[in-house]
Amino acid sequence: xxxYGVELSSRLLLGTARYPSxxxxxxxxxxxxxxxxTVSLRRESGADRAGQSFWSLIRALGLRVLPNTAGCxxxxxxxxxxxxxxxxxxxxxxxxxxxxxxxxxxxxxxGLVEAARIxxxxxxxxxxxxxxDLVVADRLVEAGCRVLMPWGxxxxxxxGLNNVYGLRSLRAHFPDIPLVVDAxxxxxxxxxAAMELGYDAVLLNTAVAEAGDPVEMARAFALAVEAGxxxxxxxxxxxxxxxxxSTPVIGxxxxxx
Amino acid sequence: MRIFLNDDAHDVEPGTLAAALEALGYGGRKIATALNGxxxxxxxxxxxxxxxxxxVEVVAPMQGG
Numbered sequence: 379x380x381x382y383g384v385e386l387s388s389r390l391l392l393g394t395a396r397y398p399s400x401x402x403x404x405x406x407x408x409x410x411x412x413x414x415x416t417v418s419l420r421r422e423s424g425a426d427r428a429g430q431s432f433w434s435l436i437r438a439l440g441l442r443v444l445p446n447t448a449g450c451x452x453x454x455x456x457x458x459x460x461x462x463x464x465x466x467x468x469x470x471x472x473x474x475x476x477x478x479x480x481x482x483x484x485x486x487x488x489g490l491v492e493a494a495r496i497x498x499x500x501x502x503x504x505x506x507x508x509x510x511d512l513v514v515a516d517r518l519v520e521a522g523c524r525v526l527m528p529w530g531x532x533x534x535x536x537x538g539l540n541n542v543y544g545l546r547s548l549r550a551h552f553p554d555i556p557l558v559v560d561a562x563x564x565x566x567x568x569x570x571a572a573m574e575l576g577y578d579a580v581l582l583n584t585a586v587a588e589a590g591d592p593v594e595m596a597r598a599f600a601l602a603v604e605a606g607x608x609x610x611x612x613x614x615x616x617x618x619x620x621x622x623x624s625t626p627v628i629g630x631x632x633x634x635x
Numbered sequence: 636m637r638i639f640l641n642d643d644a645h646d647v648e649p650g651t652l653a654a655a656l657e658a659l660g661y662g663g664r665k666i667a668t669a670l671n672g673x674x675x676x677x678x679x680x681x682x683x684x685x686x687x688x689x690x691v692e693v694v695a696p697m698q699g700g
Binding site: 393394395396397403416417418419420421422423424425427428429430432433436445446448454458461462463465466467533561583584 | 641643659660661664665666667668669672673674676677692693694695696697698699700
C-alpha cells in the first residue's frame, strides 16, 4: 500500500490524542504497529513547553506524521493551518478537515473541496476527511487528492460503519485510489469490517486512547486490520437468503420409512 | 507597543516578529506563526515588522487524531 508514493506495510493509522499518559501513548503506538500517526497544532505560551516535549516523544519513534487541520471551520483557517503544519512538521502531507457541523463534526464538503484544490495546487499531498458521498469524492480527486478518507461515523462516536452501502459504492467507484476509513470506529470488528470491504487502511484514535487498556486495544485493532485485509484478499462469500448445506447431500444414507 | 499573542496582550519594543518572539520566551522553539491571520514562515520572521495592535498566533506540535 502506498500514499503519495510512500510505501507502508501497516494499514493502521493511529491518532495521538486523549491517551492517559505519554508513556501509554508510546506503548500503544508500538503495539498497533502503526507507521503513520496523526498530530495537530495548538497554541503554546512562552512559559509552556508541552508541545516541545510532545514533539520530542513523537520524533523519537521515527514514524511518519500526518498533521491535521482539526477544529477548522473555514477554508481560510484550514489553509493557514496547513501551511503552519507543513513548516512545523516538515511534511507535505496534510489531513484536511473543514468542519461544517459542531455536533456531528461532519465535514463541510464544499469548503473541503475548495481547500483541497488550493492546497494541492500549492504542493500539498492532501488526505481529505470527507463523507462517503461519491460526487464529493469525485470532486476531491479532480482537485488533486490521491487518497480519500471517508468517515465511518462521527469522530469519537464509536458507532462503526454507519453506511456500509455508501462505503462499498465508494470502493467500487475508486478502485485505484487508496481509501481509508477515518473516524467513528469503536471496536476492532468495525476495523475488520472496513478492511473486508476492500478499504486500504483505517485511521482511529479514541477507540484506542480511551479504552480501559489502550495498549491491549491497539494490539487488538492491529490484529483486526490484518484479519480483515486477509479476508478481503481471500474473496469472501456473498450473503444469500436461503440455506446452502455445507455437508454433501449426495451419498446420504436412506434411513426414512 | 501592544500586541496580542494568542489573544493575550503583551507590551513589546517596536520591531520584528522574530524579536518579539525572542523577547517573549519562544527563542529556539519549534513553533509556527501567523500574523493577523496570515502564515509567516520562519525565514520571513526577521523581516516582518510588527505594528501596534497586531494579532500574532503561535502554535506548537500537539496531540491530534
